[in-house]
Structure formats: C-alpha cells, structure tokens
Amino acid sequence: MLDCYGVFIFDAIYTITDEEFTKIRDLIYSKVGINLTEIKKQLLVVRLQKILRRLQMSNFSEYYDYVIGDTSGEALSELVTLISTNYTYFYREEKHFDFFKNVLMPELQKKMQRVGESQIRVWCAGCSTGEEAYLLAILMREYFGPEYSKWDAGVLATDISTRVLEIAQSGIYGMESLKKLPKYISNAYFRTIDEDQVTVIDAVKNDVLFRRYNLMNENPPFKKKFHTIFCRNVMIYFDYETKNKLVDRFATLLVSGGYFFIGHSETIGKEHPDLEYIMPAVYRRR
Ligand SMILES: C[S@@+](CC[C@H](N)C(=O)[O-])C[C@H]1O[C@@H](n2cnc3c(N)ncnc32)[C@H](O)[C@@H]1O
Incomplete structure (x- = not known):
C-alpha cells in the first residue's frame, strides 16, 4: 500500500x-x-x-x-x-530564451567587439538536470552560426544536487522534455538513442561545464565576472533575507551591463540599487 x-x-x-x-x-x-x-x-x-x-x-x-x-x-x-523539486524542461519560460538570443546576444557581441574580447561567460545557477544550460549553449551556437568557433563561449552550470548533475552530464533526455523545443533545434542538436530517448550532441556537451556548487557559499570561487546569470525557479525555496543576500551576491558577480534572469513566479522587486528592471524576471547590472 x-x-x-x-x-x-x-x-x-x-x-x-x-x-x-x-x-x-x-x-x-x-x-x-x-x-x-x-x-x-x-x-x-x-x-x-x-x-x-x-x-x-x-x-x-x-x-x-x-x-x-x-x-x-x-x-x-x-x-x-x-x-526540493528538480522539475525542468527545454525552453521553459521561452520568452527568456528569445530575449537571450535576439536582444542580449547582439548587444553583447557589439560590446565585446568594441573592447576586443571573445570570451562569453554564462552561469546557469541551479541548473537541475541541465536542460536550461544546454539550451543556452545551443542558442549561442545558433546566434553566431559559422562564426561560432571565433568565440570562446561557454556555460557554467551548477547545482547542489549530485543526482541531478549526473543526469545533466549524461545529456540524455526523454522526449517529454523536448516537447516545447522548436523542431529545427531538436533536429540539429540532438541525436536519437531509441524511440523514447535522445542525447545532446557532443559539441554542445563540451560547451557546458557542470559543477556541484551550493549557492549559500558566501565566497564564490569564480575568477571572472559573468555576462549573464540564469537563476530561475531556485530562489522559490529561500526566505526573503536569504534571497536578498543571494541576489546581492549575483549582482556583484555580473559585469556592468550583464543580465540576470529569475523565474517568472519569483520577484526581487524593481528597486534593487545595482539591478535595473528590464522586463518580467529579467534585470541588467547597472
Ligand atoms: C526547479 S529546479 C530549477 C531548474 C531550472 N533552473 C529551471 O528553471 O527549470 C531548482 C534547482 O535548485 C537547486 N537548488 C536548491 N537549493 C540550492 C542551493 N542552495 N544551491 C544550489 N542549488 C540549489 C535544486 O537542487 C534544483 O535542482
């Protein structure tokens, strides 16, 4: 029973x-x-x-x-x-990914070209089983097209749970997880294993570095700041004080003009001193 x-x-x-x-x-x-x-x-x-x-x-x-x-x-x-819940899927809260590819990437490309830099650093914090992180890597490839190899673009994907990180690293997903993904993306970046499962192609797997990391760590070990941080549907677990401290920390880890994404059901208020509200659940470091 x-x-x-x-x-x-x-x-x-x-x-x-x-x-x-x-x-x-x-x-x-x-x-x-x-x-x-x-x-x-x-x-x-x-x-x-x-x-x-x-x-x-x-x-x-x-x-x-x-x-x-x-x-x-x-x-x-x-x-x-x-x-905690590890629920996620490809293209969850899709407006964020459209914004990432159509607004953020062109803006970032121009900025990087102006200063002569080529390394693009994206952090997916609370990545769960990896769908969000792989999609960000795929969208950078889509955006740059044949020029992609000229850029040093990568995604750091972290979570506290070893169990979900193992699944993420395997890159193997059930069809259900890809349901929302446009066909041109699933056709180009996934390989069929059998009728129920697909795997992310190796090139994309190599773009993402998965690591176990507890967001409560007050001394993040990152040497360089990020151009973008996604921390979506993670802070729902945290109380007001914990969330505020974490958001302040994220702000210090972003380059000026860098973007911060949270889940649509989450809020950090529109008045953060370092983060300018751009659209629902998207902020930019001042
Ligand atoms: C619902 S998933 C979010 C997945 C993805 N970001 C999304 O929006 O679809 C939440 C993840 O946050 C992770 N998490 C919770 N507390 C954490 C902490 N203190 N440090 C790092 N990860 C944490 C959980 O292990 C879980 O995988």
Whole structure:
C-alpha cells in the first residue's frame, strides 16, 4: 500500500521528535537556505525513511549527526535532492530564451567587439538536470552560426544536487522534455538513442561545464565576472533575507551591463540599487 508520497506505509517505521525536526530544519536552512515549514515535517519523515533504512540507523538524531559529520557534502546533497523539486524542461519560460538570443546576444557581441574580447561567460545557477544550460549553449551556437568557433563561449552550470548533475552530464533526455523545443533545434542538436530517448550532441556537451556548487557559499570561487546569470525557479525555496543576500551576491558577480534572469513566479522587486528592471524576471547590472 502506497501513501500520498509514494512510500510503502508498512515500511514507514521511523518517527521524528520535535527536537529532531527542529535540528534538521535548522541544518537545512543554515546550509542550503531552504526554509522547511512545519507543514513539510511529514514529507521530510516520509522521504527520509529509505535513507535511514539504507544506512541502518535507528533514529533521526543519528541521521543528523551523519549529515553534519560528512565533509564531502554528499549527504547534504542527497538530503536536498529529496526535499526540493528538480522539475525542468527545454525552453521553459521561452520568452527568456528569445530575449537571450535576439536582444542580449547582439548587444553583447557589439560590446565585446568594441573592447576586443571573445570570451562569453554564462552561469546557469541551479541548473537541475541541465536542460536550461544546454539550451543556452545551443542558442549561442545558433546566434553566431559559422562564426561560432571565433568565440570562446561557454556555460557554467551548477547545482547542489549530485543526482541531478549526473543526469545533466549524461545529456540524455526523454522526449517529454523536448516537447516545447522548436523542431529545427531538436533536429540539429540532438541525436536519437531509441524511440523514447535522445542525447545532446557532443559539441554542445563540451560547451557546458557542470559543477556541484551550493549557492549559500558566501565566497564564490569564480575568477571572472559573468555576462549573464540564469537563476530561475531556485530562489522559490529561500526566505526573503536569504534571497536578498543571494541576489546581492549575483549582482556583484555580473559585469556592468550583464543580465540576470529569475523565474517568472519569483520577484526581487524593481528597486534593487545595482539591478535595473528590464522586463518580467529579467534585470541588467547597472
Ligand atoms: C526547479 S529546479 C530549477 C531548474 C531550472 N533552473 C529551471 O528553471 O527549470 C531548482 C534547482 O535548485 C537547486 N537548488 C536548491 N537549493 C540550492 C542551493 N542552495 N544551491 C544550489 N542549488 C540549489 C535544486 O537542487 C534544483 O535542482
């Protein structure tokens, strides 16, 4: 018998005390910025059952100690994968991609040519399974056409979850994920594996660098600023204060005139001192 979260009720043997829930909730908030409300308590308990059983633990306190003691970050990554949604698909919120190719790229090209630079740096933060990052790489190829090889254009794609990054790196997707993508793009940049799956072509795979990275890291390791940052449908998990701090950090990581994209259901207000509102969910670094 399955419950509403798809877990066998007969297996659900672990219960959480208020103290344990508070400890784990505070840990998640401090490490990854996700604010679990009391409503999510049961969801957490249900989703963690399998892990506790696999690790042969007897309660949630033991699990808490395991996560804070794991210096590799893997335990935390697994925990985040369980409590957040990784939902994404190619060409999600398509107006952003049209703007990227038709407005941002011509503007950036002119600017780069003026200063004699050729390296284009795009960061896809919270990339999940990689669809957004690959599409940005594809659109840069589409924009430059035969001139593409003259440019050093790449996408850095990061997420906290190792699980989604593995899928992203494989570049293999079900047909469902490509449903919204114009045919000329899927025909040119994907190879059929079988009737249900396709893979991104190697050239595009090589344009994207996937890395595990926690957005709560207050000292980003990036040597150069980005021309564009996409951080869409990630900050929905964060509370007001965490989101504001992160947006300030993104602003410092953008070149002047660089663009910042968030999800359409998200907001950072129109009054940020360093970010000028351009259109819904698109901002430009002053
Ligand atoms: C819904 S997906 C967004 C995918 C894509 N950007 C889109 O808009 O379709 C949200 C992603 O944010 C990631 N995430 C959540 N908290 C994070 C954090 N603190 N650092 C890095 N990634 C995080 C999750 O692992 C998840 O893959």
